[in-house]
Amino acid sequence: xxxxxxxxxxxxxxxWRADERRSARxxxxxxxxxxxxxxxxxxxxxxxxxxxxxxxxxxxxPAGLPPSSYASLQAxxxxxxxxxxxxxxxENDWNITQTAKAIDTPRSNLYKKLEQYGIxxxxxxxxx
Numbered sequence: 516x517x518x519x520x521x522x523x524x525x526x527x528x529x530x531w532r533a534d535e536r537r538s539a540r541x542x543x544x545x546x547x548x549x550x551x552x553x554x555x556x557x558x559x560x561x562x563x564x565x566x567x568x569x570x571x572x573x574x575x576x577p578a579g580l581p582p583s584s585y586a587s588l589q590a591x592x593x594x595x596x597x598x599x600x601x602x603x604x605x606e607n608d609w610n611i612t613q614t615a616k617a618i619d620t621p622r623s624n625l626y627k628k629l630e631q632y633g634i635x636x637x638x639x640x641x642x643x
Contacts, residue, residue: 597632
């Protein structure tokens with residue numbers, strides 16, 4: 516038995532399951548940021564607004580081809596993801612760490628994508 520006196524917070528959480536206690540602790544420690552309107556955003560990750568999607572839906576595909584020219588939806592998504600990663604790498608001067616932070620993904624996943632799509636500085640700088 517613990518000799519430490521129980522705090523009101525411990526007493527309040529004592530009947531909860533372990534995952535509920537962890538969740539409550541995370542909510543208490545969540546970063547709080549003020550929005551421009553004055554309300555407090557709990558657990559907000561970024562103050563930057565998300566880019567708006569094109570309402571028309573009929574834009575140009577990643578390789579400059581219309582979306583209908585791809586064999587499948589997966590082929591189109593792969594081409595779009597590859598083009599996005601190459602663009603972000605160029606913006607960050609091919610710095611993997613900065614690019615991973617910019618696209619909010621772990622470096623290990625970015626390395627996997629580079630290998631998966633065959634992206635390299637030598638092959639993709641020529642197409643710029």
